[in-house]
Amino acid sequence: MTIQSLPDILRYGSISEPLWIEFDRRIGYHSMDTTHYHRSFEFFYLYSGERKFFIRDSVYPIQSGDLILVNSNFVHRTSELSQPNHERVVLHFDLPFFDGLSREETELLQSPFLDGYPIVRLNLQERLHLETLFESLLRELNDRPPGYQLHIRNMATELLLLTARHMQKRKALPNVEVTPVQRKVTDIIRHINQQFREPLHLDDLAKQFYISKGHLSRVFKEVTGFGFSQYINITRIKEAEHLLRETDLSITEISEQCGFENFSHFGKVFKELSGLSPRAYRKLE
Structure with a gap:
């Protein structure tokens, strides 16, 4: 299964649960109705299209392949940039998601959200690795075979671990200008x-x-x-x-x-x- 073969909307969990996942394929121009915030950490990946992302007090232009990390309780909102149509997947990690982990493991997995600069621009090889994990997660969510919830949680944890290691190796630079x-x-x-x-x-x-x-x-x-x-x-x-x-x-x-x-x-x-x-x-x- 590829992203293109998924339905336009997939959902897992809710805002009141430790892990909440949203996949959307949106046709035409779209902006969030309200600026909002929540206790959970938000892990936003733009598969295709272009967006503007307001976080706390800054606006960032983002493009296909960008990963956006929104810290807990930061006010944020997305809106259209110049092109209609976009696909995105969002994972919300609430604090109970990290229950059962050691203090060191929790700090490592939460560290990408505390880095200070919310945009991570991956190279193509890193992006394909990330998308492979996403596709595995979304395939389970769509098909829901026995044990799919365990697989989804494992994939979500692996996404955080991959990102945390990436941030340690190469800090995101506060410059998203495309050369x-x-x-x-x-x-x-x-x-x-x-x-x-x-x-x-x-x-x-x-x-x-x-x-x-x-x-x-x-x-x-x-x-x-x-x-x-x-x-x-x-x-x-x-x-x-x-x-x-x-x-x-x-x-x-x-x-x-x-x-x-x-x-x-x-x-x-x-x-x-x-x-x-x-x-x-x-x-x-």
């Missing part, structure tokens, strides 16, 4: 995400986006953490996994639909990234 290079790479990534079913070559994209081949290869790696070809393969294999799980298409058809010109190359790349052959992956799922 021209980052903007260029973002445009290229969006193009890849939309056109991954078609042939994609470094030479062609370099010409299309008015950048030299060598420079594109270098800055793409610097900004995303992935090589150019590596990211294209990851994008294609993620779609192949989705089609293997959700459709009855043959493996050959999936290979073609995901942009692989050579079936044997598809099988090799799939096994490198998934750890299984396409046939074994389908059987396991």
